[in-house]
Amino acid sequence: MAYSTESDLLNRIEEATLIQLTDRTGSGQVDSALVTTAIEDADAIINGIISSVYQVPLTNVPRVIRELSSTIAVYRLHLFRSVDSGVWKDAYKGAISFLDLVAERKATLEGVVAKPSTAGSQANSVEFISEDRKFSRSKLSEW
Numbered sequence: 001m002a003y004s005t006e007s008d009l010l011n012r013i014e015e016a017t018l019i020q021l022t023d024r025t026g027s028g029q030v031d032s033a034l035v036t037t038a039i040e041d042a043d044a045i046i047n048g049i050i051s052s053v054y055q056v057p058l059t060n061v062p063r064v065i066r067e068l069s070s071t072i073a074v075y076r077l078h079l080f081r082s083v084d085s086g087v088w089k090d091a092y093k094g095a096i097s098f099l100d101l102v103a104e105r106k107a108t109l110e111g112v113v114a115k116p117s118t119a120g121s122q123a124n125s126v127e128f129i130s131e132d133r134k135f136s137r138s139k140l141s142e143w
Helices: 006-012 015-022 032-050 063-080 086-103 118-123
Strands: none
Touching: 006 015, 006 032, 006 063, 015 032, 015 063, 032 063, 032 086, 063 086
16 A cells, blocks of 8 residues: 555645656656656655664554655656756655654654564563583593
């Protein structure tokens, strides 16, 4: 399940802009396949960053993730068209910064259960320590 949809992108940019970013054939229509690819790429970026904290893909998608997915997708569409949009570049950097905070456990995603911390699982582990071996090849060589 994708974190955002074409309609989420249209909530962030005008349809004419989305057509300009995706229309490869000059049909004057949004290329939905290209939009889907951009969303999949955005979701892969999100999953890659937050996978250390949350089980991905997320089954319960918070609103912030939907917004970040659409922001990253729009930015990637600008890259596809080789359009340097400072506004979308800044929005992309902001999205990645927030995701980095989530990965560092400095921010949380509402309604999503985090994976247990790896430090907690080590605290419950058992370690065995024994004495040095009394008999070994090197110790028996003197006999």
